[in-house]
Amino acid sequence: MTGADTVPADTVERAAATAGLPQPYAELGLKQDEYEKILGILGRRPTAAELALYSVMWSEHCSYKSSKVHLRQFADKAPPSGKLLAGIGHNAGVVDIGQGYAVTFKIESHNHPSYVEPHQGAATGVGGIVRDILAMGARPVAVMDALRFGAAEAPDTARVLPGVVSGISFYGNCLGLPNIGGELDFDPCYAGNPLVNALCVGVMRHGDLQVAAAPGPGNKVILFGSTTGPDGVGGASVLASATFGDASTESAKRPSVQVGDPFMEKLLVECCLELFAAGLVVGIQDLGAAGVACATTELAAAGTGGMAVRLDQVPLRDASLGPPEILMSESQERMMAVVEPGQVDEFLAVCAKWDVRAAVIGEVTDAGRLVMTWHGEPVVDIPAATAADGPVYDRPFARPAAQDALAASDPAALPRPADGAGLRADLLALLASPGLADKSWVTDQYDRYVRGDTVLAMPEDAGLVRVDEATGLGIALATDGNGRYGRLDPYQGAQLALSEAYRNVAATGARPLAVTNCLNFGSPEDPAVMWQFAEAVRGLADGCAALGVPVTGGNVSFYNQTGTAAIHPTPVIGVLGVHDDVRRRVGMGFGAEDAPANLVLLGRTEPEFGGSAWAHVRHGHLGGRPPAPDLAAERRLAGLLVAAAEAGLLSAAHDLSDGGLAVALAESCLRGGTGCTVQLTGRLAGDPFTALFSESAGRCLVAVRPGAAASFAALLAEHQVPGQDLGTTGGDRLTVTGCFEIPLDELAAGHARTLPALFG
Amino acid sequence: MRIGVVTFPGSLDDRDAARAVRLAGAEPVALWHGDRGLRGVDAVILPGGFSYGDYLRCGAIARFAPVMSDLVPAAKAGLPVLGICNGFQILCEAHLLPGALTRNAGLRFVTRDLPLRVENASTAWTRSYAGGERIVVPLKSGEGAYAADPATLASLEASGRVVLRYAGDNPNGSDAAIAGVCNAAGNVVGLMPHPEHAVDPLTGPSADGLGFFTSVLAGVAA
Numbered sequence: 001m002t003g004a005d006t007v008p009a010d011t012v013e014r015a016a017a018t019a020g021l022p023q024p025y026a027e028l029g030l031k032q033d034e035y036e037k038i039l040g041i042l043g044r045r046p047t048a049a050e051l052a053l054y055s056v057m058w059s060e061h062c063s064y065k066s067s068k069v070h071l072r073q074f075a076d077k078a079p080p081s082g083k084l085l086a087g088i089g090h091n092a093g094v095v096d097i098g099q100g101y102a103v104t105f106k107i108e109s110h111n112h113p114s115y116v117e118p119h120q121g122a123a124t125g126v127g128g129i130v131r132d133i134l135a136m137g138a139r140p141v142a143v144m145d146a147l148r149f150g151a152a153e154a155p156d157t158a159r160v161l162p163g164v165v166s167g168i169s170f171y172g173n174c175l176g177l178p179n180i181g182g183e184l185d186f187d188p189c190y191a192g193n194p195l196v197n198a199l200c201v202g203v204m205r206h207g208d209l210q211v212a213a214a215p216g217p218g219n220k221v222i223l224f225g226s227t228t229g230p231d232g233v234g235g236a237s238v239l240a241s242a243t244f245g246d247a248s249t250e251s252a253k254r255p256s257v258q259v260g261d262p263f264m265e266k267l268l269v270e271c272c273l274e275l276f277a278a279g280l281v282v283g284i285q286d287l288g289a290a291g292v293a294c295a296t297t298e299l300a301a302a303g304t305g306g307m308a309v310r311l312d313q314v315p316l317r318d319a320s321l322g323p324p325e326i327l328m329s330e331s332q333e334r335m336m337a338v339v340e341p342g343q344v345d346e347f348l349a350v351c352a353k354w355d356v357r358a359a360v361i362g363e364v365t366d367a368g369r370l371v372m373t374w375h376g377e378p379v380v381d382i383p384a385a386t387a388a389d390g391p392v393y394d395r396p397f398a399r400p401a402a403q404d405a406l407a408a409s410d411p412a413a414l415p416r417p418a419d420g421a422g423l424r425a426d427l428l429a430l431l432a433s434p435g436l437a438d439k440s441w442v443t444d445q446y447d448r449y450v451r452g453d454t455v456l457a458m459p460e461d462a463g464l465v466r467v468d469e470a471t472g473l474g475i476a477l478a479t480d481g482n483g484r485y486g487r488l489d490p491y492q493g494a495q496l497a498l499s500e501a502y503r504n505v506a507a508t509g510a511r512p513l514a515v516t517n518c519l520n521f522g523s524p525e526d527p528a529v530m531w532q533f534a535e536a537v538r539g540l541a542d543g544c545a546a547l548g549v550p551v552t553g554g555n556v557s558f559y560n561q562t563g564t565a566a567i568h569p570t571p572v573i574g575v576l577g578v579h580d581d582v583r584r585r586v587g588m589g590f591g592a593e594d595a596p597a598n599l600v601l602l603g604r605t606e607p608e609f610g611g612s613a614w615a616h617v618r619h620g621h622l623g624g625r626p627p628a629p630d631l632a633a634e635r636r637l638a639g640l641l642v643a644a645a646e647a648g649l650l651s652a653a654h655d656l657s658d659g660g661l662a663v664a665l666a667e668s669c670l671r672g673g674t675g676c677t678v679q680l681t682g683r684l685a686g687d688p689f690t691a692l693f694s695e696s697a698g699r700c701l702v703a704v705r706p707g708a709a710a711s712f713a714a715l716l717a718e719h720q721v722p723g724q725d726l727g728t729t730g731g732d733r734l735t736v737t738g739c740f741e742i743p744l745d746e747l748a749a750g751h752a753r754t755l756p757a758l759f760g
Numbered sequence: 761m762r763i764g765v766v767t768f769p770g771s772l773d774d775r776d777a778a779r780a781v782r783l784a785g786a787e788p789v790a791l792w793h794g795d796r797g798l799r800g801v802d803a804v805i806l807p808g809g810f811s812y813g814d815y816l817r818c819g820a821i822a823r824f825a826p827v828m829s830d831l832v833p834a835a836k837a838g839l840p841v842l843g844i845c846n847g848f849q850i851l852c853e854a855h856l857l858p859g860a861l862t863r864n865a866g867l868r869f870v871t872r873d874l875p876l877r878v879e880n881a882s883t884a885w886t887r888s889y890a891g892g893e894r895i896v897v898p899l900k901s902g903e904g905a906y907a908a909d910p911a912t913l914a915s916l917e918a919s920g921r922v923v924l925r926y927a928g929d930n931p932n933g934s935d936a937a938i939a940g941v942c943n944a945a946g947n948v949v950g951l952m953p954h955p956e957h958a959v960d961p962l963t964g965p966s967a968d969g970l971g972f973f974t975s976v977l978a979g980v981a982a
Contacts (some may be wrong), residue, residue, distance in 0.1 A: 169869045173900075174810045176772030263770050263813025355769060445869045447900045449957040449964065450808075452776040466963065469779075583962060 009323055010048035012378040019045055028055035034391060041386050049311075049372065049379040052324035054387055056290035057297055060558055063390030066524035067556040070534050073541035074551035081550045083513055091132045091212055091286065093552020094204075095514045097578040099473050102209065104136045105201040107146070107479065107518040107574045109557035114196040117257040118163025122196050123171035124260040127332050129200040130175065131265070131286035134272050135335070137210035138202025141451060142465050143172050145182040145198050146479045146518070146572045147442075150191030152434035152758055157186070160194050162759055167260075168198070169445040174262035175269070178454045179446035180463025182479055183572070185435045189483065192562035197518040197555075197572050201477055203467055208276060212285045214303030214338045217366040219282055221299070221307060222344070223292070224351050224358035225268045225334040227317040231258045233328045264333040264356075271354035272335060280347045283338035293327040293387075295336040296362075297370060301388035303338070306365035309372040311379065313361040323372070323379045338364060397530035406488060409623025411609040416689050423692060424740035426618060427662045428750050430693075433617040436659055437754035438670075455582045459671065461504040461655050462577070464585050472581035476510035479575075481520075482658075483568030484611035485626040490532040490569045491539035495629040498543045499697050500657050501575035506638035507653040507700055509586050509645025510577030515544055517554035517573050522566020524558045532569035533558075540571060546631035549575065586645045588654040588667065590729040591674025595706045597651045599676060599726035601661065602637055602716075603699030605683065607690045613658040614693040633698040633721075640719035641700060649712045652703035652729075662692035664701045666734055666747050675731035675744055682724050688739050703729055761786040761977055764801035766831075766847075768793040768822045772809030773844065773956060780956040781805070784973035793825040803840035803884070803976045804831060806847030808900075808954055818861060818903050819849030828854060840884035840976050841948045845901055848940070848950030857941055857950045858916065859908035861901075865933025869902040873965035875927040876939055876953060880920050883946040884979050888971035894927055895968035897953040899939075904952040906934040906941070916941055923949055 015021075023045060025035040030051075038046050038054050046054060060066060075087070085102050086094035092106035110125025126143060133140045145168050149157045172179050177200070214221065275281050283303060285295045292314065300307040311323050321329070339347050344360060351358040365371075370387070372380035417423045430436055439459060448457040455474060456464035462478035480500040486493030502512045517540060522529040544551055560567045579585060590597070609615050610624030644650050654668045669675050684691035704712045716723045727737075735741040763781045765788050767774045778788035789801050793811075798804065811822035822828070828850075835841045835856050843851040851857045864870055875896055878889040889895070908916070913935055916922050924940030932952075940951035955969025 166868070169902075173869060173902075174770070174813065176809065261813065263810060263815070266770055266772075266810075266813075444871050447869075447871055449871070449898050449900060449954065450772050450776070452773075452779055452957060452959075452963055455962055 009374045009377060009379050012047055012381050015047045016044045021045060023051055025051060025055065028052065029059055030055050034058055037391065042382065047379050049323035049327055050382060052328045053293040053380060056293050056328050057387040058390045062290050062294060064556055065391050066393050066395050066558060067533065068392050069394045070537040073537055077541040077545045078550040079545050079548045084550060084552060085209060087552055090553065091135045093514060094136060094209060095552060095576060097473065097475060099468060099471060100206055101467055101473065102204050102206050103201060103475055103576060104133055104138045105199065105477065105516055105574065105576050106132055106553050107197050107199040107516045107572065108555040109518050109520060110196045110198060111193060111520065111557050111560055113257045114164050115160060115192065115194050118160045119167040120257050120259050122164040122167030124258045124332050125196055125198040126168055126171040127260045127262065127265050128288045129198045130177065131288065131335065133200045133202035134269055135210065135212060135284050135286040136202065137208040137276050138204040139273055140177055140200050140202045140269065142180045142463060143177045143198060143200050144180055144463060144477060144479055146481060147183060148185045148187065148190045148195035148570065150186065151188045152186040154191060156191065158759060164194065164196055165442050165445055171260055171262045173447045175266050176450050178448050178450050178457065180448060180454055180457040180465060180477065182458065183481065184439050184442055187483055187568065189567045193560040193567050195520050195570060199479060199574050201475065210276060210281060210284050212299060212302060213283045214299035214307055214364045216282060217304055217364050218341060219364040220339050220341055220344050220360050221309065221362040221364065222337045222339055222347060222358055223314060223334060223361050224337065224356055226261060226264050226331055227315045227357065228321065228326055228329045229317040229331045230321060230325060230329065231331055233325050258330045258332050260332045267354045267356050268333055268335060271351055271356045274350050275347060278346065278350065280339060280343045280350065281337050282340060285336050287334040287336060289330060291327065291329045291331065297384045297387040299336065299338060300370050300384035304364055304366050305384060306367040307362055307370050307384065308365050309362035311372050312375050313359050315357055315359050323374050395524050395530045396527045397534050398527040399531050400528035406623055407625060411612065411615045411621055411624045414615060414619050414621055420739040423688060424742060426614065426693065427666065430613055430617050430659045430663055431666055431747065432750040432754050434754055434758065436613060436663060438752045439755065441755035441759060455585055456508060456587060460588050461507045464508050464579060464582055466582045472583050474579040474582035476505045476508045476577040476579055477574060478504035479572055480504065481570050481572035482611065483570040484616060484622055486536065486569040486571065487622065488611050488624065488626045490535035492626050492629055493569065494536040494539035494571045495543040495631065496626060496697055497571055497573040498540060499629050499631065499634045500655065501573045502547055502549065502634060502638060503655045503700060505575045505577035506641040507586065507655050508579065509584055509642055510579040511642050512549050512575050512577045512638060514552045514576045515549050515573060516552060517571055519554065519556045520560055520567060520570040520572065521558055522561035526566065529566050536569055536571045543631055547635055584645055584648060586650045586653045588652055589672025590652050590668045590676055590703055591672035592651040593705065596728040596730040597703035597705055598709055598728055599678065600702050600704055601699065601724045601726050602702060602721050603633065604696060604722055605691060605694050605699065606696045608694050608696045612693065612695045627695050627697045630698050636719050636721050637698055637700060640715055640721045643715055643719065644712060647711060649705055649708040650702050651705050654701045656699040656701060657695065660693045660695050661701065668701060669734050669744055670748055670751060674729055675733045676727060676729045677731065677735040677737065678727040679737045684724060762789050762801045763976065764789045764791040764798055764804040766791045766793060766804065766806050766827055768811035768825060770810045770812055771807050773807040773954065776956040777805045777807040777844065780959045780970065780973045783959050784970060784977060786977055791827055793827050796826050796830055798830050798834060806843040806850050808845035808847060811846055811850065819846060819853040822850045823853040832856065835948050838945060838947050840979065842885050842972065843950040844954055844956065845952055848952055851948060851950045856948050857943060858912050859906055859941065861903050861952065862905045862907050863903050864905055870931050871898065871900040872931055874899050874931060874953060877925050877927040879925050880923045880942065883923055883942045883949050885949040885972045885975050886923055887978055888975040896966045897955050897958045897969045898965060899931055899953045901952055905932040906938040906952065908935060919944065924951055
């Protein structure tokens with residue numbers, strides 16, 4: 001039996017004849033004025049299929065209707081860059097890294113599905129971003145994940161976190177992509193709204209760039225990969241674009257989460273790369289949110305403008321599906337290609353080699369309309385651009401009054417450790433806190449070795465992947481975000497996240513080149529949230545201009561709130577850098593050589609504790625001002641780190657962030673299995689608490705190779721970066737002279753115990 | 761010397777195995793699961809990955825691939841064959857090696873750099889090592905717990921067919937901490953750890969894994 005037998009199709013003819021028929025537009029997430037706009041565009045009521053198509057295309061997730069007016073700043077303020085081969089608006093941005101290579105990378109959220117069904121939600125998040133990268137013509141080469149959960153000890157976190165991690169492990173490992181880093185943090189604000197942001201990076205030769213467009217009337221449209229089923233129907237409109245309410249709607253949403261098959265995705269990756277190499281693809285688009293609806297409208301709108309699709313030709317895994325479900329289905333592991341008629345047979349042969357199912361479902365037209373038929377009868381007939389472009393809202397925003405009280409709650413008033421024993425206890429407490437504890441429980445579930453090009457991976461500051469074995473050319477990637485800073489000041493919070501990711505990339509010796517972002521916020525219908533969003537976007541755009549790195553793409557995730565409680569504004573920023581020779585990479589661990597290295601603290605330390613890990617862990621306090629970003633100083637610091645790595649002067653470098661100098665020292669000791677002895681002198685003398693735990697931005701800890709001191713001092717002067725001598729590496733304990741000493745075994749034990757104790 | 765590396769649908773470490781072969785000084789030859797014939801290679805590696813998505817059981821579908829029809833008799837006739845991770849699982853499913861690989865004791869995927877002890881340094885794939893030598897090589901698997909019945913285990917131990925053993929923690933609950941075994945002739949070896957990920961300190965924890973690939977060269981040269 002076919003769907004046509006069981007579901008009478010709502011044809012265009014029938015729609016024209018039944019003008020007043022009530023339609024479930026509200027249940028599909030469309031507002032009344034949006035529905036009326038559709039009536040105006042079509043001059044009749046939409047068919048059920050058209051209504052489904054518009055509802056998913058005009059959802060917040062697909063249309064960016066609330067964010068578009070702000071996101072324009074990324075292009076308007078973009079610094080001049082000769083490195084961009086494709087910018088915002090494509091599936092992912094493409095950056096020239098030299099030697100004929102280009103890199104494409106992007107980060108995307110899968111927050112809501114991961115809360116409803118953690119394993120599949122997170123798994124399909126990996127799958128989706130990998131297809132975005134593939135659609136650009138690149139071979140995906142690595143993934144990263146930035147994860148945020150509710151309080152670590154909360155019972156629901158024990159449900160969500162292990163499921164999310166197993167989902168990423170299951171999908172990414174089976175796909176053969178090394179997981180090279182990311183983040184893990186906890187805060188009660190993410191309790192009902194965990195953040196699961198997945199990044200993928202791919203590599204191609206310059207000439208391999210593919211386009212997501214359907215030009216050339218007569219060209220065939222081929223859907224290939226998995227069959228289409230009922231999974232994920234309405235995911236974009238229902239899950240990703242509305243706020244979670246009570247428990248009853250949560251169970252109703254469960255079937256909206258897609259189910260992933262990484263084996264099919266692996267075949268699809270190899271199949272696509274072979275199709276590209278053989279020159280058989282005119283245009284290509286991955287199927288993600290909004291499935292066939294999105295792929296057909298976007299390909300058509302970006303091409304000649306018209307497409308004729310026979311929906312009954314879509315291979316189904318559930319024969320009862322009708323046109324609306326087929327259009328909305330978010331079944332995973334599918335791609336859509338535009339192929340010249342003379343190359344269809346060759347295209348299908350490559351698919352057969354990889355056991356990938358493929359079907360010709362339509363062709364490109366120059367009629368200017370997207371027309372879809374169901375067993376010969378038109379069920380969709382619309383101007384493609386009207387669905388692809390969507391509405392645009394300039395939503396009201398206003399700085400919330402509570403922001404003043406938050407700023408006035410100065411952490412300077414918090415009780416501080418009185419002596420060396422107190423400083424020691426605070427450091428051990430920070431290292432054992434869930435957000436700063438050893439992440440091996442999570443990262444040991446990921447394959448970081450596959451493909452054999454991983455030079456640095458977590459817990460290093462940035463992941464580093466070799467691109468060319470002969471020359472040593474490579475790419476570094478880091479993601480960073482800090483919801484506490486964002487809550488205190490979304491403008492500066494976004495800049496601090498950008499600064500940290502930029503600094504992390506530079507710490508390995510890579511030159512930062514480009515930025516991607518995943519903007520996680522509450523409901524855009526709340527003016528206070530919209531203010532946070534507007535401020536964060538403005539801060540990020542200004543920050544990128546100041547650092548000279550363009551935004552190449554990203555993703556917005558709104559509605560991360562339960563009831564009226566929104567998450568902290570959490571822009572997660574990914575920075576890509578290029579490493580000319582990965583053999584000169586700098587890791588974070590002490591002891592890379594036999595002789596003691598000289599430790600130097602780069603940058604200025606001020607008493608800055610607003611939003612700090614110390615205030616959070618020791619006092620549960622969030623208030624005051626976040627550390628002041630200094631983008632000019634960040635740029636000078638990065639220049640110094642890259643130059644020092646190139647000259648081979650450093651045996652270790654580790655950026656200072658959460659927990660300040662004390663945590664950075666401990667992490668570098670533990671990573672390399674080598675201790676250090678530190679004296680707090682010069683500007684650091686007199687206030688060891690500030691020296692050890694302040695989170696001033698623009699700082700990095702470096703270990704200078706023996707004999708390289710003079711060369712390094714010259715570089716400090718050249719790059720105008722303040723450097724403070726700290727002491728030397730060596731031994732089996734972390735000693736801060738006059739304050740405390742801690743054996744590495746003791747440091748390691750508390751650091752390693754936390755996550756296994758929580759999650760088994 | 762030419763060493764074949766088989767790619768099944770879902771093989772992932774084929775490229776890494778080929779690189780290790782090249783670094784050892786041999787020529788890697790790509791073998792496709794659907795083709796018959798071994799293209800005249802001197803040895804074969806079944807690489808790691810998730811052949812057929814681990815559907816049914818790890819390695820259970822791959823053992824029926826056309827290339828296996830030629831590989832199994834060749835292995836029985838003495839062709840050196842190394843199965844790594846999923847390759848080990850396939851060799852067990854094909855009954856070229858005894859025992860089976862089961863879910864890790866902790867039920868989670870485990871990626872860790874592990875100390876291992878080379879228990880048998882006279883197989884086709886381990887003769888570059890010294891007996892009892894300790895090496896550090898990554899393990900990365902979800903179904904890596906080696907299991908066999910007591911009689912098989914006793915026979916493996918008695919005949920020196922335990923090739924590799926976890927020297928520190930037993931990371932996955934393998935019987936007798938077994939990380940690798942061989943057939944009676946010593947030409948077919950299966951390993952759960954990944955020596956191809958330890959061929960260059962730049963991209964692995966050590967270069968300790970290179971010896972598996974140089975071993976087979978030494979055997980053919982001799």
